[in-house]
Amino acid sequence: MRGSTGCNSRRTRAIRLETERLILDLHGLEHFEPLREMWADATVVHHIGQPSSAQEAWMRLLRYRGLWPLLGYGYWALTEKASGRFVGDLGFADFHRAIEPSIRGVPEAGWVLASWAHGQGFASEALAAALDWLDAQGIHESSVCLIAPENEPSLRLALRFGFSNERAVSFLGQETLLLRRPRSVWQ
Numbered sequence: 001m002r003g004s005t006g007c008n009s010r011r012t013r014a015i016r017l018e019t020e021r022l023i024l025d026l027h028g029l030e031h032f033e034p035l036r037e038m039w040a041d042a043t044v045v046h047h048i049g050q051p052s053s054a055q056e057a058w059m060r061l062l063r064y065r066g067l068w069p070l071l072g073y074g075y076w077a078l079t080e081k082a083s084g085r086f087v088g089d090l091g092f093a094d095f096h097r098a099i100e101p102s103i104r105g106v107p108e109a110g111w112v113l114a115s116w117a118h119g120q121g122f123a124s125e126a127l128a129a130a131l132d133w134l135d136a137q138g139i140h141e142s143s144v145c146l147i148a149p150e151n152e153p154s155l156r157l158a159l160r161f162g163f164s165n166e167r168a169v170s171f172l173g174q175e176t177l178l179l180r181r182p183r184s185v186w187q
Contacts, residue, residue: 015133017076017130018081019125019126019128019129020125021080021081021122022079022080022087022122022125022126023079023081024076024077024090024129025076025077026065026074026077027061027064027075027076027077027089031061031077032057032058032061034086034114035057035060035077035086035089036052036054036057036058038086038088038114039051039052039056039057039060040052040053040057041115043115044112044113044114044115045112047147047148047150047151047154048148063093064077064091067092071092071093071107073092073093073134074092075092075093075110076089076090076091076130077089078090078113078122080117080122085116087114087117088112088113088114088117089110089112090110090111090113090123090126090127091109091110092107092108092109092110092130092143093107093108093110094106095108097146099146099169099170099171099176100169101169101178103144103178106140106142106144107140107144108143108144108145108146109127109130109143109145109158109163109181110145110146111123111126111127123157124157124160124161127157127161128161131161135183138183141183142180142182142183143163143180144163144166144178144179144180144181145158145163145178145179146169146176146177146178146179147176147179148174148176148177149168149175149176149177155177158181159179163181164179164180165177165178165179166180
């Protein structure tokens with residue numbers, strides 16, 4: 001019996017995207033240290049949870065790499081073109097979250113930027129490119145995101161790109177907003 005890579009040839013391989021100031025690409029070993037630093041920063045994860053250990057950051061990087069061949073979408077590492085500096089993570093996943101209503105099978109958008117990159121429009125630039133890419137796939141009728149009610153910058157960003165507040169859900173014992181964006185918003 002021959003081995004299998006587990007990859008489904010119908011799935012999209014990771015796509016490199018470019019914007020005016022950013023490169024969105026597959027996470028690699030070179031992203032580990034800046035990713036670890038970002039996820040260990042209490043300011044960055046304030047609305048997400050606790051700072052991550054190096055091991056948790058490593059597992060996150062591996063998870064990001066595994067999304068693409070399994071789902072046909074995933075997370076990108078954001079890099080500033082001008083400096084080559086790591087900006088953050090942004091993309092889509094299906095983390096099989098234990099929430100009701102279930103969002104399994106629906107791309108869940110997420111974004112996290114290094115504290116130095118906050119307030120510079122990088123999230124807007126990257127999210128616009130990522131949503132355009134997702135919509136062009138023509139596969140999913142909608143995408144969702146989960147945002148803490150007090151995370152005003154992320155809520156403004158989500159609303160700006162067509163996500164609307166669907167309902168409050170309980171996630172990890174906290175009230176969280178479930179927002180949904182129909183594919184047709186940008187088409």
